[in-house]
Amino acid sequence: MNNTLHRLIDGIIIALEREIIPHVDDAYARGQAFAVMDLLRNMRSRLEWSRDITLAEVGLQEAALARVDELCRAQAERPPAWKPSAAAASTLSTHELEQRRDRLETEVCNMLKWLAEHRAALDPVVAHAVEATLAGYMRDAVKRELALTANPLFAEISRGANA
Amino acid sequence: MYQPSESELRERLTAFIEQQTGKPASVSRLTRYSVGFSWLTYGFEATWEEGAARQSHQLIARIGPPDGIFAPYSAAPQFLVLKAIERTGVPVPRVYWYTDSPQTLGAPFFVMEKVAGEAPLPWVPGGGSAFDDTTRAALGEQFVAALARLHSFEWRGTPAERLDGARDVGTAAAAQIEFWERYLRRHERRRYPILEWALLWLRANSPRAPRISVIHGDYRIGNFLVLDGRINAILDWELVHLGDPHQDLGWMCMRAFRGRSPLMCHLIAREELYRRYHELSGIAVDPRAVAFYEVFGTFTLAVMHVGAANCFEGGGFDDLRMAAMGAQLWRLLSQLERLLSGETP
Numbered sequence: 439m440n441n442t443l444h445r446l447i448d449g450i451i452i453a454l455e456r457e458i459i460p461h462v463d464d465a466y467a468r469g470q471a472f473a474v475m476d477l478l479r480n481m482r483s484r485l486e487w488s489r490d491i492t493l494a495e496v497g498l499q500e501a502a503l504a505r506v507d508e509l510c511r512a513q514a515e516r517p518p519a520w521k522p523s524a525a526a527a528s529t530l531s532t533h534e535l536e537q538r539r540d541r542l543e544t545e546v547c548n549m550l551k552w553l554a555e556h557r558a559a560l561d562p563v564v565a566h567a568v569e570a571t572l573a574g575y576m577r578d579a580v581k582r583e584l585a586l587t588a589n590p591l592f593a594e595i596s597r598g599a600n601a
Numbered sequence: 602m603y604q605p606s607e608s609e610l611r612e613r614l615t616a617f618i619e620q621q622t623g624k625p626a627s628v629s630r631l632t633r634y635s636v637g638f639s640w641l642t643y644g645f646e647a648t649w650e651e652g653a654a655r656q657s658h659q660l661i662a663r664i665g666p667p668d669g670i671f672a673p674y675s676a677a678p679q680f681l682v683l684k685a686i687e688r689t690g691v692p693v694p695r696v697y698w699y700t701d702s703p704q705t706l707g708a709p710f711f712v713m714e715k716v717a718g719e720a721p722l723p724w725v726p727g728g729g730s731a732f733d734d735t736t737r738a739a740l741g742e743q744f745v746a747a748l749a750r751l752h753s754f755e756w757r758g759t760p761a762e763r764l765d766g767a768r769d770v771g772t773a774a775a776a777q778i779e780f781w782e783r784y785l786r787r788h789e790r791r792r793y794p795i796l797e798w799a800l801l802w803l804r805a806n807s808p809r810a811p812r813i814s815v816i817h818g819d820y821r822i823g824n825f826l827v828l829d830g831r832i833n834a835i836l837d838w839e840l841v842h843l844g845d846p847h848q849d850l851g852w853m854c855m856r857a858f859r860g861r862s863p864l865m866c867h868l869i870a871r872e873e874l875y876r877r878y879h880e881l882s883g884i885a886v887d888p889r890a891v892a893f894y895e896v897f898g899t900f901t902l903a904v905m906h907v908g909a910a911n912c913f914e915g916g917g918f919d920d921l922r923m924a925a926m927g928a929q930l931w932r933l934l935s936q937l938e939r940l941l942s943g944e945t946p
Contacts, residue, residue, distance in 0.1 A: 583931035593724040
């Protein structure tokens with residue numbers, strides 16, 4: 439997901455309060471909508487994005503970066519320095535894990551830029567292997583995220599009615 | 602969040618129309634439409650005196666909200682280009698007035714005629730056909746012909762000369778890459794390696810434009826109105842600019858606007874599109890340039906999803922549709938990843 443969980447919950451409550459409930463004519467349906475708001479308010483401080491999902495993402499990132507580091511060890515042109523974090527990912531809180539994931543994504547981005555800029559100076563076999571490692575990471579990451587993404591309801595959202 | 606009340610909007614639109622026409626006016630039947638994820642769209646009936654009689658007009662106000670996905674907005678580009686091309690044969694709504702001043706509605710807006718018709722959407726339940734064969738053939742031909750006319754339009758010496766974009770065939774792609782990279786940097790809350798990969802690829806593979814044309818920027822199914830099997834109007838000109846005509850062709854060919862259909866925008870086969878477009882515009886189609894702009898278009902669409910998520914997260918924009926767009930970012934990143942890997946998404 440690309441928004442924080444708490445912002446999403448707040449946004450859903452605001453939409454119910456301002457955009458939906460005032461336009462619902464049936465009293466029972468309005469009561470149900472108020473109950474949704476009530477539940478969301480109570481759930482808000484007890485929820486966080488899945489720690490297991492983020493932990494798996496960080497595992498993929500660390501494996502890819504470690505592999506690139508290993509591939510480039512004998513090269514004159516070295517990629518941006520990468521050292522595994524001292525604290526094992528499994529010991530981190532969900533918030534700390536999310537911060538680590540975001541930092542490692544930046545490191546993958548820096549690695550891609552480095553490869554584009556230094557490719558000519560690398561052994562072609564190594565360059566290809568680095569590229570394949572980074573591409574493989576991106577493909578795995580996108581597959582994992584896509585498996586968690588429900589089909590969009592854009593047609594219903596655009597029409598304001600069932601498709 | 603920008604959200605004028607109905608009575609406030611009615612009152613201000615009335616005053617604006619009175620100022621523009623110099624006659625007493627009234628505004629009624631104000632309705633907000635759910636279409637469009639960027640500009641807010643309101644339909645209304647306006648009446649003012651013309652000649653000896655009071656005439657009613659069915660109008661649309663499109664408002665660029667200060668916290669929207671492409672804020673800060675300007676109504677000028679859309680207004681100027683719609684005015685400039687109104688007699689070129691490209692079916693467009695007649696535009697009346699615009700202002701970029703926040704004084705009237707608190708945001709830039711323009712007023713245009715309400716054109717009758719339905720907007721077919723790219724999202725077809727079950728992934729089937731969007732049209733029957735006869736309708737599809739007629740709409741496909743019209744859609745390509747309108748694009749050919751737009752790209753052949755001689756914009757120099759017209760108000761469209763004021764549009765943003767490239768004037769140089771050698772830098773048309775670079776100008777667009779730079780524009781969208783700036784947008785990405787403004788909105789990203791974390792980095793996405795696939796987007797960085799795409800930027801590197803785009804810079805290394807930029808084509809030279811065959812000419813500089815007026816580019817619609819969002820030319821696809823969903824952005825035209827159909828009435829009785831004919832296209833009545835091409836809509837949503839907010840990304841209009843000067844650039845490489847291949848950009849609109851690449852956008853039309855994106856997977857995002859055809860789902861599992863082999864037809865571009867559910868309308869026309871790729872080879873047929875290239876052939877008819879060339880016949881009608883005289884502009885030769887370079888398939889490699891179209892392929893480049895398919896990657897570019899998928900990149901920009903993904904970047905717009907990043908922008909939508911950020912407008913919701915920290916931009917004060919409470920429209921849940923933005924968050925729903927943001928939730929689909931990985932679908933676009935998947936399509937982009939496949940394109941960059943040389944696969945069909």
